[in-house]
Amino acid sequence: MVERENIQLDNVFHALGDPTRRQMLQALADGERTVSQLADPFAISLAAASKHIKTLERAGLIRREVRGRTHLCRLEPGPLASAHDWLGFYQRFWTERLDILERLLRQEDAGKSPQPPKTETPEGDEK
Numbered sequence: 001m002v003e004r005e006n007i008q009l010d011n012v013f014h015a016l017g018d019p020t021r022r023q024m025l026q027a028l029a030d031g032e033r034t035v036s037q038l039a040d041p042f043a044i045s046l047a048a049a050s051k052h053i054k055t056l057e058r059a060g061l062i063r064r065e066v067r068g069r070t071h072l073c074r075l076e077p078g079p080l081a082s083a084h085d086w087l088g089f090y091q092r093f094w095t096e097r098l099d100i101l102e103r104l105l106r107q108e109d110a111g112k113s114p115q116p117p118k119t120e121t122p123e124g125d126e127k
Helices: 002-016 019-028 035-039 046-058 078-111
Strands: 062-067 070-075
Touching: 002 019, 002 046, 002 078, 019 035, 019 046, 019 062, 019 070, 035 046, 035 070, 046 062
Parallel strands: none
Antiparallel strands: 062 070
């Protein structure tokens, strides 16, 4: 079970690793799109767009439905939640580390005594 989850997560991050696929997902967040509509904003062929869509399907991020000759794609957000959960661990990890660093820096600042400001003599020399 854990191995299957790891493969799914690997597929999600692989799919999200490409800017074209991320933009396709973003477009699908607004509603269903045909393969042609997903390919339109890019200078790619329908075959190339189809490869990107298959990668997104393999990751479970979209579902494709065939209606006659039209292929409609729909966003499936579930796998994004898994990626978000995985990343959440690291967000907590870094937040805790940065909170500790902030606390240490505040303690260090509180322990330093303020130094008196430098004053100048009438001749322009510092004391």
